[in-house]
Structures are given as structure tokens and as C-alpha cells.
Amino acid sequence: xxxxxxTDLLPDSAEAAAVENPAVGIDQSAGNFSYNMEYAFxxxxxxxxxxxxYISSVKKEAPWILxxxxxxxxxxxxxxxxxxxxxxxxxxxxxxxxxxxxxxGQKPKRTWDEVPDDIKKTFERLGIPEQxxxxxxxxxxxxxxxxAYSNIKEIVSKQGVIFVNSxxxxxxxxxxxxxxxxxxxxxxxxxxxxxxxxxxSGGSFIYVPPGVKxxxxxxxxxxxNAENFGQFExxxxxADEGSEVVYxxxxxxxxxxxxxxxxxxxxxxxxxxxxxxxxxxxxxANNVFNLVTKRGxxxxxxxxxxxxxxIGSRLTMKYPGVVLKGERARGEVISIALANDxxxxxxxxxxxxxxxxxxxxxxAKSISVGQGRSTYRGVVHIPxxxxxxxxxxxxxxxxxxxxxRTDTYPAISVRGDKNSTQHEASVSKVSEDMIFYxxxxxxxxGQAMSLAVNGFINDLARQFPMEYSVELKRLIDxxxxxxxx
Amino acid sequence: xxxxxxxxxxxxxxxxxxxxxxxxTIKGGEVHAIMGPNGTGKSTLSKAIAGHPDYTIxxxxxxxxxxxxxxxxxxxxxxxxxxxAFQYPSEIPGVSIANFLRAALQARLAxxxxxxxxxxxxxxxxxxxxxxxxxxxxxRAVNDGxxxxxxxxxxxxxxxxxxxxxxxxxxxxxxxxxDALRIVADGVNTMRxxxxxxxxxTHYQRLLDYIVPDYVHVxxxxxxxxSGDKTLAHELEAKGYDWIKKELANAKA
Ligand SMILES: Nc1ncnc2c1ncn2[C@@H]1O[C@H](COP(=O)(O)OP(=O)(O)O)[C@@H](O)[C@H]1O
Ligand SMILES: [Mg+2]
Numbered sequence: 001x002x003x004x005x006x007t008d009l010l011p012d013s014a015e016a017a018a019v020e021n022p023a024v025g026i027d028q029s030a031g032n033f034s035y036n037m038e039y040a041f042x043x044x045x046x047x048x049x050x051x052x053x054y055i056s057s058v059k060k061e062a063p064w065i066l067x068x069x070x071x072x073x074x075x076x077x078x079x080x081x082x083x084x085x086x087x088x089x090x091x092x093x094x095x096x097x098x099x100x101x102x103x104x105g106q107k108p109k110r111t112w113d114e115v116p117d118d119i120k121k122t123f124e125r126l127g128i129p130e131q132x133x134x135x136x137x138x139x140x141x142x143x144x145x146x147x148a149y150s151n152i153k154e155i156v157s158k159q160g161v162i163f164v165n166s167x168x169x170x171x172x173x174x175x176x177x178x179x180x181x182x183x184x185x186x187x188x189x190x191x192x193x194x195x196x197x198x199x200x201s202g203g204s205f206i207y208v209p210p211g212v213k214x215x216x217x218x219x220x221x222x223x224x225n226a227e228n229f230g231q232f233e234x235x236x237x238x239a240d241e242g243s244e245v246v247y248x249x250x251x252x253x254x255x256x257x258x259x260x261x262x263x264x265x266x267x268x269x270x271x272x273x274x275x276x277x278x279x280x281x282x283x284x285a286n287n288v289f290n291l292v293t294k295r296g297x298x299x300x301x302x303x304x305x306x307x308x309x310x311i312g313s314r315l316t317m318k319y320p321g322v323v324l325k326g327e328r329a330r331g332e333v334i335s336i337a338l339a340n341d342x343x344x345x346x347x348x349x350x351x352x353x354x355x356x357x358x359x360x361x362x363x364a365k366s367i368s369v370g371q372g373r374s375t376y377r378g379v380v381h382i383p384x385x386x387x388x389x390x391x392x393x394x395x396x397x398x399x400x401x402x403x404x405r406t407d408t409y410p411a412i413s414v415r416g417d418k419n420s421t422q423h424e425a426s427v428s429k430v431s432e433d434m435i436f437y438x439x440x441x442x443x444x445x446g447q448a449m450s451l452a453v454n455g456f457i458n459d460l461a462r463q464f465p466m467e468y469s470v471e472l473k474r475l476i477d478x479x480x481x482x483x484x485x
Numbered sequence: 486x487x488x489x490x491x492x493x494x495x496x497x498x499x500x501x502x503x504x505x506x507x508x509x510t511i512k513g514g515e516v517h518a519i520m521g522p523n524g525t526g527k528s529t530l531s532k533a534i535a536g537h538p539d540y541t542i543x544x545x546x547x548x549x550x551x552x553x554x555x556x557x558x559x560x561x562x563x564x565x566x567x568x569x570a571f572q573y574p575s576e577i578p579g580v581s582i583a584n585f586l587r588a589a590l591q592a593r594l595a596x597x598x599x600x601x602x603x604x605x606x607x608x609x610x611x612x613x614x615x616x617x618x619x620x621x622x623x624x625r626a627v628n629d630g631x632x633x634x635x636x637x638x639x640x641x642x643x644x645x646x647x648x649x650x651x652x653x654x655x656x657x658x659x660x661x662x663x664d665a666l667r668i669v670a671d672g673v674n675t676m677r678x679x680x681x682x683x684x685x686x687t688h689y690q691r692l693l694d695y696i697v698p699d700y701v702h703v704x705x706x707x708x709x710x711x712s713g714d715k716t717l718a719h720e721l722e723a724k725g726y727d728w729i730k731k732e733l734a735n736a737k738a
Contacts, residue, residue: 437574437577438575439560443560445560
């Protein structure tokens with residue numbers, strides 16, 4: 001391999017910021033660098049059956065997986081783009097110009113010392129090894145298509161917890177994998193879940209045995225390094241009866257001039273009495289199409305909570321969902337979206353009640369800045385035959401500058417009179433007077449806007465693990481500083 | 486000792502002239518009261534000095550310690566030592582007073598310098614004790630759902646913490662009952678020092694019983710039309726503003 005040549009795309013000041021490690025490593029200014037890599041495995045540009053056969057063969061997959069992929073490709077090709085309800089911007093994705101698989105190998109390293117230098121340097125700059133030492137039970141670091149590093153602390157693996165990337169998961173735990181894979185989100189759920197099912201690579205596979213409560217969070221970090229690339233990780237988390245796990249993911253990519261596609265599928269299964277908390281703080285560069293399908297099934301007395309922070313990207317379409325399958329199951333989506341100039345955050349939540357006495361809670365806060373656009377799109381479904389089900393939905397939008405746009409499509413269908421729902425929505429503005437008031441106390445315009453935004457999401461940010469709320473605040477500070485003319 | 490000089494200041498809003506040639510010098514240690522009927526331009530004067538973007542200064546000068554502040558942004562003026570206690574303070578939902586003040590003080594430090602948290606809270610609590618403000622107050626979001634009196638107290642607390650060179654206090658007495666007024670006045674009186682110049686904007690004489698001014702100015706139609714000592718305030722209280730208006734009309738005729 002050639003020695004890495006750094007191609008830094010930012011002026012000096014941002015470079016200086018990149019040197020100090022951010023707390024959780026999703027700082028975009030720190031993320032805006034890339035290495036010129038030669039990839040040992042490259043599926044080339046464009047999508048065809050051959051692309052899929054290539055991916056499957058380098059991964060040495062079982063025949064059923066190749067079958068699964070090829071069927072998914074057919075499904076993908078047969079489905080129309082959802083431009084009619086979402087946005088015409090989707091038409092600008094050229095699937096034949098994307099690279100679907102790039103890697104240095106299919107087996108992640110267990111120690112950072114074994115990770116190739118340039119990849120190791122990437123994650124060091126993002127602060128990942130340091131965080132791992134400090135507060136994580138395990139880390140998986142994906143670089144383009146495959147995990148370069150994956151490790152779990154011995155104390156956790158001794159409890160029987162499995163935390164590997166999906167390529168390894170399929171190879172080493174096929175029975176467990178197959179039992180749940182594609183069951184929460186079927187291939188044809190939407191066009192992008194079909195695409196992911198055809199070309200998926202990387203992502204995490206987690207299994208937590210009955211009664212095991214993983215004390216520290218497991219973290220995955222998804223890094224896009226290559227231009228014109230599509231990242232299609234596939235994550236499956238199974239929390240067995242009475243177990244508990246917190247999973248966090250962070251994502252970054254450098255700012256390229258051409259568009260990049262990130263299209264993940266994440267499936268969660270919380271068996272009886274289990275608890276899964278899934279936290280995302282992502283800060284994509286504003287050329288990334290981020291089209292992700294996330295859903296969990298909560299069995300009896302189980303609880304699934306999605307905490308989803310979307311900052312950056314050109315277009316994000318993401319509606320984490322919970323199917324409340326067992327009695328007294330609980331589902332929650334806490335979502336924060338920040339749409340800056342040239343960005344569209346189309347986010348929301350889905351709660352499908354399928355058993356009695358299930359409860360769901362959705363709190364969505366969006367911030368639109370300048371020309372930024374944010375949309376809340378939600379589905380809450382409680383069928384007539386159920387009783388004792390409850391939903392609470394709260395959507396708050398904050399507008400900064402008059403051009404910002406916000407739309408709310410709550411779509412709550414609650415049938416029958418034995419269930420209850422509560423829905424509140426608000427739109428507020430950061431007024432010129434409010435900014436002046438803060439400036440009069442000595443804050444710059446950027447600091448003032450940042451403080452207003454942090455105040456707006458304060459009640460939600462408090463629910464995050466410390467490291468992540470600190471990081472979120474930093475990201476907002478950076479976004480707001482950058483949005484001042 | 487610092488000094489704010491306002492020289493022949495003209496201020497317009499949306500091409501309408503509101504302040505029409507106003508001159509005034511406030512030295513450290515002095516309290517100047519400006520009184521005048523509603524709509525005469527008192528708030529406009531204070532906001533223009535503080536740098537509100539809606540207010541255009543068409544001519545004149547404002548110097549702080551001999552240096553013009555008119556080219557500076559509002560936040561630079563604030564950091565240079567100008568404090569405006571607002572007639573109608575803004576609400577900042579979700580941001581506690583403690584965090585807000587901390588951010589304001591942090592903004593005054595050099596890049597890379599961090600505020601010392603324990604020192605900050607010690608100072609904050611000392612100022613709150615001085616102003617007889619309950620400890621719980623600063624965990625509330627800035628002005629969010631505050632009564633008129635609470636808003637004014639919040640302004641005074643900020644002023645105490647930020648230690649400006651010049652404080653422009655716009656109708657700080659409005660919305661206060663007599664007890665609250667006394668507390669606010671006590672606060673300002675304890676802050677009186679050669680380091681601080683105060684411009685006290687008020688509609689009523691009442692406040693001036695508690696904060697005794699060194700000078701009283703009457704503002705009318707964008708100008709100072711009469712200046713004197715505290716006895717002028719009593720005269721205004723007794724006779725109302727019509728007396729001034731008549732005097733002006735006679736002078737013109
Ligand atoms: N933002 C504004 N836009 C337009 N006119 C304003 C604005 N603020 C004040 N004015 C006008 O300027 C004049 C002076 O107002 P103001 O300075 O608030 O007076 P005072 O504080 O003495 O009561 C009034 O005629 C008022 O209507
Ligand atoms: Mg006024």
C-alpha cells in the first residue's frame with residue numbers, strides 16, 4: 001500500500017480544530033479530512049448483479065445470503081423512488097455513479113496496533129480509541145464498507161454478549177442471525193431498505209443473553225472516506241429476555257464535491273422485559289444523502305428507545321419506529337433535527353401498537369436555519385380492537401431567519417375508545433430582539449443563536465449520556481457559528 | 486474613571502427621526518435621570534447606544550472613554566462596558582440564568598480561557614445575597630414566564646455580575662411594587678461607585694426617591710429640553726409635563 005497522503009479540504013482554522021479530539025468524535029470540522037487509499041477490494045462503480053456477486057464472494061457468504069441479496073436487487077429495481085411524498089431531490093441520486101463496496105479486508109482487527117496506519121490515524125483523529133478506554137464497553141469502527149476494528153471488553157464478552165460486525169455475525173452466528181434478520185424490516189419495506197438488503201456490508205451484530213445488563217454503552221462509528229461512495233451498513237441487535245443494552249453510533253464523512261449515499265438498515269429485537277436504547281448523533285457533510293430505515297420490535301414488557309440527532313447531510317429521511325408487539329411494551333423516539341442552509345431533514349417516528357396496554361412517546365424537535373428545511377413525519381397506529389394503549393406526540397419547531405421552512409405531518413390514527421392519545425405541536429422563532437438581548441450581554445451573534453438552539457433542545461439533551469450531550473452542544477455551536485453571515 | 490459622551494446624536498427608525506440632536510456626558514460615579522413623556526425617544530436613545538440593528542444613527546457621536554463605539558457590533562459594545570437594562574427583556578426558553586450569565590462572562594475571556602466554575606458560582610451567590618434574590622432563581626430559564634418584577638430583578642442581577650462601566654436603565658421601575666422597587670433601588674445603590682456611570686430612564690419621580698440622581702434631564706420630542714438637579718424631578722411630579730411643553734412653545738413663538 002502507498003503511504004497515505006493527506007488531502008485536507010479545509011482552511012487552517014478548521015485544521016487546528018481537528019487536532020484536538022472531540023468528546024465523541026462526530027465533530028464535522030474534525031471529520032473533514034480524508035486519505036488517498038488504495039483499496040484491496042473494490043466492486044467498481046455502478047450497480048448490477050455482478051456487483052452483488054462480487055460483494056458476496058469476497059465476504060465468502062453462504063448461498064442463502066447471495067439469494068437474499070439478488071432478490072432484494074430485483075425488488076429495488078422494481079420499486080419507484082418515493083419522490084411524490086418526500087422530495088424530488090431524490091432524483092439526483094445516480095445509482096450508476098456510486099461505488100458499492102470498498103475495503104481492505106473482511107476481518108476487523110482486535111487491537112488498534114494491527115489496524116493499517118492510515119485507517120488507524122483516521123480514528124485517532126476522531127478520538128475513538130480514547131473514548132473506548134474512557135467509557136465504552138465495546139467499539140466497532142467501520143471504514144467505508146467494512147469494520148477495520150472491532151473489540152469488546154473482556155468483562156462484557158465473558159457475560160456472553162456478542163458484539164461483532166455484521167459480516168462476522170453472519171459467518172459465526174448464522175442461526176441466531178437468520179432467525180431475526182430481515183424480520184423487523186422486510187426487504188421491500190421501502191426502496192432504500194431494498195437497496196441495503198442487496199448490497200449491505202458492515203454494521204453491528206449484537207446479542208445480549210437473558211438477564212445481562214451491559215453496564216457501559218457499546219459504540220459503533222461509521223466513517224466514509226471515499227468519494228462517490230455508498231455506505232450500506234446493516235445492524236441487528238437482539239436483547240434477550242430481561243437484558244439491557246445501550247448502543248451509540250456516530251457518523252462522519254469528509255466534504256466532497258460529489259454526493260455520497262448512506263443508506264443503513266437497523267433492526268432491533270427486544271424480547272420479553274428487555275430494554276434497548278439506541279442513540280445516534282450524526283453529523284454528515286452536506287453532500288450526503290442519508291436514507292436510513294430503523295425499526296424495533298418490543299415484546300411483552302420490553303422497552304425500545306431511539307434517541308436520534310440529525311445534524312448535517314443534504315437530505316435525511318429517517319423515521320425510527322417501534323412495533324409494540326407484546327403487552328405493556330413501551331416505545332419512545334426522541335428526535336432532534338437541525339437543518340441548515342441547503343439541507344433538508346425529513347425525520348419523524350413510527351409507533352405501531354399491536355398489543356393491549358402498550359405505550360409510546362414521541363418528542364421531536366427541529367431547528368431550521370436560513371434556507372434549511374425540516375419536516376416532521378410521524379405515524380402512530382392504534383387499532384380498534386386494542387385497549388389501554390397510550391400515545392403522546394410532541395413536535396416543536398424552532399425557526400431561525402425568515403426563510404426557514406417547517407412542516408408537520410403527524411398522521412395519528414387511534415381507533416376505538418379504550419385508547420388515548422395526546423398531540424401537541426408548536427412553532428417558535430428566534431426573534432431579532434432575542435438575539436439583540438443576548439448580544440447586549442456580550443455574546444456574539446453566533447453564540448447567541450447557538451444558546452437559543454441549545455435552550456430549545458435542553459430538556460431532550462439532558463436525557464443523553466454526558467459525553468453525547470457535550471458533543472451535541474459542540475456541534476450546534478459549530479453549525480450556528482457557521483451560519484452567521 | 487470612565488466616561489460616556491453622547492454628542493449631538495440623531496437616531497432614525499425606518500427613516501423617521503426619533504432622537505433629534507441629543508448631547509449628554511455621563512462620568513463614572515454619576516447618576517443621570519432622563520424623564521419625559523411616552524413616545525419621546527427614551528428607549529430609542531438607549532437601544533441606539535447599545536447598538537440595536539433597527540436603529541440608524543444618522544449623525545453625532547457616542548464615545549466611551551474617548552473611543553467611538555458606533556462602528557462596533559452590539560456584543561462588542563457590551564463587552565466594552567455598556568449595559569442596557571431593558572424596558573421589555575426578552576425570554577430565552579431553556580437557558581437558565583446561571584448558564585446565560587456564565588456564557589456572557591465566558592464571552593469576555595480570551596480564546597482558550599475557561600471560566601472557573603466554582604469561582605463563578607461563589608460570585609453569583611454573593612451577588613444574589615446582596616440583591617436578596619432566592620438561590621432557586623438562577624436555575625429558571627431567563628425571563629421565561631417571569632412576572633414584571635422578576636424580569637427587572639433578573640436585569641439587575643445581570644448588571645451586578647457583568648460590572649459594566651455605563652448602565653443604561655430603561656424604566657427599571659415599571660411593573661414593580663413598592664417592595665420590589667426598594668430591593669432594585671438598593672441593588673443599584675450598592676453598585677454605585679466611581680467605576681459606574683448610570684443613565685436612569687424613568688417616567689415617574691417615584692424611583693428617584695430611592696435612587697437619588699446627581700442630574701435630572703427632561704427629554705421631549707427627541708431632545709433634552711431642560712436639565713437640573715433632583716429638584717427638577719419634584720417639579721415635574723408636581724406640575725406634569727405640560728408645563729415643559731408650554732415653555733417650549735413660548736420659546737419658539
Ligand atoms: N421599532 C420601532 N419601529 C417603529 N417605530 C418605533 C420603534 N420603536 C419606537 N418607535 C417609535 O419611536 C418613538 C419613540 O419611542 P420610544 O423610544 O419607545 O419612546 P419612549 O421610550 O420615550 O416612550 C415612538 O413614536 C415610537 O412609536
Ligand atoms: Mg420606553
